[in-house]
Amino acid sequence: KNEVEQSPQNLTAQEGEFITINCSYSVGISALHWLQQHPGGGIVSLFMLSSGKKKHGRLIATINIQEKHSSLHITASHPRDSAVYICAVVGNTPLVFGKGTRLSVIA
Amino acid sequence: DVKVTQSSRYLVKRTGEKVFLECVQDMDHENMFWYRQDPGLGLRLIYFSYDVKMKEKGDIPEGYSVSREKKERFSLILESASTNQTSMYLCASSGSEIYGYTFGSGTRLTVV
Numbered sequence: 001k002n003e004v005e006q007s008p009q010n011l012t013a014q015e016g017e018f019i020t021i022n023c024s025y026s027v028g029i030s031a032l033h034w035l036q037q038h039p040g041g042g043i044v045s046l047f048m049l050s051s052g053k054k055k056h057g058r059l060i061a062t063i064n065i066q067e068k069h070s071s072l073h074i075t076a077s078h079p080r081d082s083a084v085y086i087c088a089v090v091g092n093t094p095l096v097f098g099k100g101t102r103l104s105v106i107a
Numbered sequence: 108d109v110k111v112t113q114s115s116r117y118l119v120k121r122t123g124e125k126v127f128l129e130c131v132q133d134m135d136h137e138n139m140f141w142y143r144q145d146p147g148l149g150l151r152l153i154y155f156s157y158d159v160k161m162k163e164k165g166d167i168p169e170g171y172s173v174s175r176e177k178k179e180r181f182s183l184i185l186e187s188a189s190t191n192q193t194s195m196y197l198c199a200s201s202g203s204e205i206y207g208y209t210f211g212s213g214t215r216l217t218v219v
Binding site: 033035040041042043044045048086088094095097098099100 | 116138140142144147148149150151152155165195197199207208209210211212213215
C-alpha cells in the first residue's frame, strides 16, 4: 500500500470552479509539501506545511495531523492552473510522493 | 534565477551506453536527490546524498550509481543503459528535510 494516497487521480473542471485535491498518508510526518508540475516536467513547490492552513493567492492548503490528511484547494480555477499536483511528506526518510492528480481546467 | 540545473532536457542514448546525468545547485544545500518519474508510478527515489562523498540508496537503485565529489554537484550514472531506464529524471536539493525542496527542470531520457 502506498504511504501517500492522492485523490482524485484525474480531474476536469470548468473555468471558475472551486477545486479540491486530497492527500492521505499513513506514516508519521514532520511536514507535508504540495508541488505543481506543468507539462515539460519542471516541479515547483507551492506549500510546505506542518499544521493548520496556508494561503497563497487562489491556492489554499490545509492539514489535519490527527487525521493524517491534507487538502489543496483552488478557488476561481483558470486554464493556467492545469497541471499535475503532487503531495509529498517528510518523515524519517527522504520525501515520499503521492502519484499526483492531473488537473485540466477548461475555458 | 535557476537554482538547480540539470545538464540536458532531452537525451537519447543507445542500449549499453554509459550515461551521465549531471545536476548542479547554487544554494549551498547539503542534501541532493535523484528521482525518476514514470506514468502511473509517480516519483521514485533512486539515490540521495546528505554530504560530499556520501551516498545512500533510495527505493530503486538497481542499474544506477551516483557521484558527489563537490557539494554543488550530484551526478547520476547509468553504467549500461537499458530500455527500461527510459524515463524522466529529476534532481532536487534541500537545505533541510523539513524545508523546501528545489527541483531541476528534469531530463527526459530515451534509451533505444
